[in-house]
Amino acid sequence: MSFGRIPEEVIAAVRAHYDIVETVGKYVHLTKHGKYLKGLCPFHSENTPSFTVTPELQIFHCYGCGKTGNVIRFMEEIEGYSFPEAVQVMAEQADLPVEWNWRAKQAVAQVNPMQVQAVEAYELSAKFYHYVLNHTKQGNEAKQYLKDRGMNDHLINQFQIGFAPDDWDILARFLDKRGYAANFLEEFGLLIAKQDGTGYIDRFRNRVIFPIQNFEGQTIAFAGRILGAGQPKYLNSPESDLFTKSRTLYNWNQAKGNIRKTKQVVLFEGYMDVIKATQAGLENGVATMGTALTEEHCALLKRQTSEVIICYDGDEAGQAATAKAIALIEATSMKVLVAMLPKGLDPDDYISQYGASSFLRLVLDESVSATKFKLIYLRRNHILLNEEGRKNYLIEAINLISEVDTSVEREFYLKELSHEFDISLAALKQDCNEIRQSKQKNVTQRDNNDKSWNNGRNENRKRYPSVPTLLPAYAYAERRLLHVMIQDRDIAETVHARVGEAFNIEDHAAIAAYLYAHYAQGYSANAAHFMETLQDDRLESIVASILMMNEDIPVTDEILEAFVQQILKVPEQKSIDEKKEAMKSAERAGDALLAAQIASEIITLEQQLKRS
Structure with missing residues (x-):
């Protein structure tokens, strides 16, 4: 980690102010074990406590996932802060005097100064496009398009939405006057080199521009929606040192505070869904950027929340994407819920047809569990009008329910199947239990399955x-x-x-x-x-x-000396062992003279080792 421009005295003051037991205790239930306190780790799923806090040393350590550090590191991990952000937030909450002004660009500058310049170029471009949308005739049509989509000026300003005119090089000329080299702007995705090599043109033309921001709120890319006919309909900035789709979530910067507060995030497929949901009053929505959900996205989410509500389109593609996303999210042990939109509607359409209050109720109050969604999604593979289809569906449904951890939840879903298909609950429970027993025979009996570090049996x-x-x-x-x-x-x-x-x-x-x-x-x-x-x-x-x-x-001095000698004699012992191997090789080769010479050297080394 790098301390950047943060004075050491500020870091020390934050460390001194916060007691690690009190701080961790707000997130983890700790119990006393001698001079330590233990609890279930907040950073991974476990049944046996392996998360330990040592008040005397003011540190924490998890013997399971390996997370460790002091009170500042804990806040970094639990809240998803960078180190400077953690120090600043903790200092402000403690009313400690903070006399430095940390900025993300300073931290980036230590890694790659070019990235700072690229961020500046994107920030300037975002302001330029936003100005064109709001204050020029060229932006009138785009502004009307957004109004027709139900967006007001407040929403447009909040997301800094803009418009790229239908000119070949208006942005190139704008940035050239401010000293940005065209080849540099091409590298970071703002311009495109002409095929004939005679110059550069704007990447985004005749498109409504949606700035994409990083965790700190800096613009690092654009998403563009074409105005009128044309292809591609949606266009994102290419990936660069600033922008990686698999690690970027739209609206993360604006939503992260509410996500931390509610410990809940709503996951959408597109930026327009996020914007319309925000207008409807949902303040913890994010979206992937033209790519499926990734493990990196899930890791980012887990640092901020424990519950994900998936709100994808109601069509077949959206439901298939939901099924894949559930598997990834469940692998991180976060709770998953699914907002079931009517078939054929996306969130934007639903809000337009049924209104904001109905949408919020559907997402926040009526979302179904991941298991319920899986059972609904499973039906698409079976024809339930015939006996064979119903039988096959029941077999697969029971197998799915057998994976549910709690007996109460398993019985809940089995009762639903019993009522719907007129089959006794006892028969369904018997089949479900047999499947669970069969699966458990193939799994080592310990917490977290393959995580032997967490079985608590070997001190x-x-x-x-x-x-x-x-x-x-x-x-x-x-x-x-x-x-x-x-x-x-x-x-x-x-x-x-x-x-x-x-x-x-x-x-x-x-x-x-x-x-x-x-x-x-x-x-x-x-x-x-x-x-x-x-x-x-x-x-x-x-x-x-x-x-x-x-x-x-x-x-004591005697024990210290013994430890020192134990360490220092290792190279000598290794030398003796190597010579013993060499002596054996000489004996096998029939070279008695060489073997005797090596044996003499071994005796000398062993005598020296005893005297040391």
């Missing part, structure tokens, strides 16, 4: 899930040393003088190097602060695991 694996149960002596010594070095600067300086970075495990050596540098900058021992500076998620997770070693035995 050593719980303490350090990424290493074997029995650690080599030198590995244990390195972990114990790092455990006290992070909390005691004097011991760290002693180890630095004796061992340096000669830890035998690469990750341990890296952690030691970071720690030496941390202290060299004048910082005192502070585990939460140190973890904040690591810039590596894997190392953060290892440090958290090391800090949570349940070892209360003090490290």
Whole structure:
């Protein structure tokens, strides 16, 4: 992570103000376990608590998914903030004086200055198109089109909708006067090079323009809807370093606050649906950008919410897309509901025909569960007017219901089948239970199926899930040393003088190097602060695991020396082992003289090792 322009004293003040137990406790039910507190992890699905908070160190760590860090990192993960945004929000909520002015463009500049310039070009272009729509004769027809679609001036301004005139190079000339190179604008999708190589033309012409913004509210792309006849009807900016469809959701910036507040998001297929839904009073709607829902979209949603309502078109294509989206969302353990629009209507059409209040009721109050949708969707594959169709549907429906976790919910759906098809509930329950038992025989009996880290049966694996149960002596010594070095600067300086970075495990050596540098900058021992500076998620997770070693035995000078010797002798022992292998090879080759010479060297090395 990069601290950007945030003063260290601001970060320190935020860390000091927020107690991690109190902060995490607002999101997770924690129970006391010795000097730790435990609860179900908010970042992944589990039945056995593996999420641990250590008040003494002011850190959290999940032994399941590996999430770890201090109170600022927790807020980043749980609320979907960037690091600067988390610090700023937490500082403002605590009424701490914030004397720096963070902007997303500054953070982007550290990564790629060209992206900052591209954002500026898109922002200028969005303002230009918005001006053309509202204040020129060229925009009159587009403005009337939007009015006919039911949009008022407030909505047009809120989404900064614009119009690209039917000219070949009006935007190119506009940006050229402001110093933007045409080839640069082509790279980021605003212009297109002529085929004859004589210049550049505007990508968007005679189209209503819908700006696409990133998480921070910066314009990074456009969606254009052609005015009148022509193809393609809809046109998006091409993907670039700024814009990736699989990771972009339309209206995310405006909706994220309401999504965080309600822990619910409504997912649409298109930007026009989002705009009309917003006008109807729904403030937590987002849409994918001309692509199907992706795992990246789901990961973004999960950082902000626990419930997704899918509101796709009511036609066959929309229902098929809904079925695919459900599978992706359920894989993240978020709750899924589906707004069932009448066949042939999209959200925009429904609002126009039935009004805003009816739409809000349909989406927010009458959405059906994912299981209910699957049962409805399953019907399209069967002809229920004949006996064979009904039988096959029932078999598949029972199989689907068997996957539902709770017995109450299973019985609810089985009762519906019983009433509809006049079959006894007992028979349906028997078949459903047999299917569940058959499936469970093929699954290892543990939480989260294949996640052995979460079965809670092996204490050593719980303490350090990424290493074997029995650690080599030198590995244990390195972990114990790092455990006290992070909390005691004097011991760290002693180890630095004796061992340096000669830890035998690469990750341990890296952690030691970071720690030496941390202290060299004048910082005192502070585990939460140190973890904040690591810039590596894997190392953060290892440090958290090391800090949570349940070892209360003090490290005396004698124990410290023993640990140091255990670490230093590993290279010598490896050298001895290598020579033993070489001696065996010489013996197999019949070279007795060489074998004897190597044996002598081994004796010398072993004597040296004993004396060390």
